[in-house]
Amino acid sequence: MEKNTTIKNNILELVGQTPIVKLHKIIQDLPGNFYAKIEAFNPGHSAKDRIALHIVENAEKKGILKPGHTIVETTSGNTGFSLAMISLVKGYKCILAVSDKSSQDKIDILKVMGAEVHVCPANVPADDPRSYYETAKRIQQETPNSIYINQYFNELNIEAHYATTGPEIWEQTQGKVTHVVVASGTGGTISGVGRYLKEQNSDIQILGVDAVGSVIKKYHETRKFDKREIAPYKIEGLGKNLIPTSTDFDAVDVYEKVTDKDAALEARKLVKAEGIFAGYTSGAVIQATKQYAAKNYFTDDSFVVMIFPDHGCRYINKIYSDEWMKEQGFI
Ligand code: PMP
Numbered sequence: 071m072e073k074n075t076t077i078k079n080n081i082l083e084l085v086g087q088t089p090i091v092k093l094h095k096i097i098q099d100l101p102g103n104f105y106a107k108i109e110a111f112n113p114g115h116s117a118k119d120r121i122a123l124h125i126v127e128n129a130e131k132k133g134i135l136k137p138g139h140t141i142v143e144t145t146s147g148n149t150g151f152s153l154a155m156i157s158l159v160k161g162y163k164c165i166l167a168v169s170d171k172s173s174q175d176k177i178d179i180l181k182v183m184g185a186e187v188h189v190c191p192a193n194v195p196a197d198d199p200r201s202y203y204e205t206a207k208r209i210q211q212e213t214p215n216s217i218y219i220n221q222y223f224n225e226l227n228i229e230a231h232y233a234t235t236g237p238e239i240w241e242q243t244q245g246k247v248t249h250v251v252v253a254s255g256t257g258g259t260i261s262g263v264g265r266y267l268k269e270q271n272s273d274i275q276i277l278g279v280d281a282v283g284s285v286i287k288k289y290h291e292t293r294k295f296d297k298r299e300i301a302p303y304k305i306e307g308l309g310k311n312l313i314p315t316s317t318d319f320d321a322v323d324v325y326e327k328v329t330d331k332d333a334a335l336e337a338r339k340l341v342k343a344e345g346i347f348a349g350y351t352s353g354a355v356i357q358a359t360k361q362y363a364a365k366n367y368f369t370d371d372s373f374v375v376m377i378f379p380d381h382g383c384r385y386i387n388k389i390y391s392d393e394w395m396k397e398q399g400f401i
Contacts, residue, residue, distance in 0.1 A: 147176030231262025257317025264321030284309025
């Protein structure tokens with residue numbers, strides 16, 4: 071692959087240009103051809119490297135971020151890892167407010183990566199002072215020479231995927247892509263990819279993935295925030311209990327919601343079927359693809375790209391633990 075034919079100056083030069091791989095067994099007996107864009111090939115093992123680097127470099131260009139300064143963010147783990155990695159290479163301090171729903175592995179890894187981690191309760195309203203949003207805001211206000219990445223409310227999040235993930239899918243598929251199935255958390259991936267691909271070919275369908283317990287799908291359909299949709303769930307990084315402005319709902323055609331159980335079982339099946347060890351939301355994307363197939367979204371000619379956001383290693387004590395699966399009643 072082109073990106074590895076020369077010596078890189080540092081690890082950050084490996085962000086992006088992730089591979090697309092044909093899937094053979096996980097989606098069987100369904101019309102269409104299925105491919106996975108595997109974001110775990112980023113140096114921080116997730117799609118979040120793209121937005122973290124883009125937002126940091128934007129702040130550097132504006133002159134508001136200089137070596138020795140502090141980067142603050144709310145994160146379910148992946149953005150935190152990317153920011154911590156970038157901070158180590160570029161000489162910043164990194165402070166992260168993390169939800170207590172994040173796996174212990176993810177939290178431990180952030181500490182290994184040199185970040186200062188504040189663990190906050192997941193099941194409180196977003197405007198509660200204990201929430202990870204409010205905690206991060208407070209830390210940023212109290213820390214001189216700091217910037218708040220604010221991935222849920224930052225247009226640069228969309229821009230990063232518009233500039234990289236979208237064009238990569240278009241070029242790698244030589245314009246043959248007909249559908250993209252994308253998990254929606256901040257919405258940066260789905261919005262950037264959707265905007266870019268629809269500009270190339272307005273027939274391309276952007277199929278969103280949301281979680282049962284999240285408000286995103288209902289908002290897309292009604293443009294109303296319905297609090298009654300909110301319920302606790304286990305999948306990290308997917309769906310939300312608020313409406314992020316970094317989601318461009320016009321770039322998305324439709325959403326499907328998936329359950330914790332179905333997403334976990336599909337991620338486990340993916341390992342055995344394809345030898346691809348991916349994260350919890352990758353299982354959610356597969357499950358949603360099956361639900362879309364059941365609703366006749368695909369024909370034999372469909373060229374479906376599923377984005378797998380991160381690596382399975384971060385979930386070894388969660389969906390890849392038989393104990394945990396039994397505790398949840400999933401197996
Ligand atoms: N999957 C995982 C594991 C994530 O960490 C995230 C980011 N929250 C997503 C999916 C969703 O990506 P986005 O924030 O771009 O919508």
